[in-house]
Amino acid sequence: MFARTGYRQLPPFLKPPSQLKVTFKHMSTISPQVLDEFWEVCNSTYKAWLARRGLFEDNPDIEALLATHCGPLLDHLNEVTHLHLLGQIVKLHDPPVQSGHKNLSIASVFEAANWDKEPR
Numbered sequence: 001m002f003a004r005t006g007y008r009q010l011p012p013f014l015k016p017p018s019q020l021k022v023t024f025k026h027m028s029t030i031s032p033q034v035l036d037e038f039w040e041v042c043n044s045t046y047k048a049w050l051a052r053r054g055l056f057e058d059n060p061d062i063e064a065l066l067a068t069h070c071g072p073l074l075d076h077l078n079e080v081t082h083l084h085l086l087g088q089i090v091k092l093h094d095p096p097v098q099s100g101h102k103n104l105s106i107a108s109v110f111e112a113a114n115w116d117k118e119p120r
Contacts, residue, residue, distance in 0.1 A: 030112045038104055045088040052081040 056062060056078050066074055096108035 030109065034104070035109075038109055041088070041092065041104065045085065045092070048081065048088070049085055052078075052085060056081075 056074075059065075062074075065071070091103075092106050094103040094105040094107070096103060096105065096111045102108065
């Protein structure tokens with residue numbers, strides 16, 4: 001699938017932060033488990049986007065495939081993957097706290113990291 005889109009192979013994915021030999025001195029308020037969970041959400045969203053892009057957006061044969069008996073299924077899959085990605089992106093941009101519940105979002109990681117406003 002990726003050979004037709006110009007990719008020779010899937011781009012390499014970073015290891016979860018807990019497997020890196022790096023210390024996060026600014027992130028002392030974030031546990032390694034929470035950081036790994038956040039990384040997993042980001043990474044799975046990125047992988048889903050790559051798969052969707054390879055199948056629907058960069059696929060030179062998509063029009064021919066849509067014209068076959070698989071067309072209705074591919075249309076549905078296109079819509080479902082699009083909605084899934086939008087939902088994941090929206091979830092990543094949730095506020096740190098909503099209705100008294102903590103969210104695992106970009107804002108919550110920034111808030112827990114106690115970074116100055118400039119690096120944001």
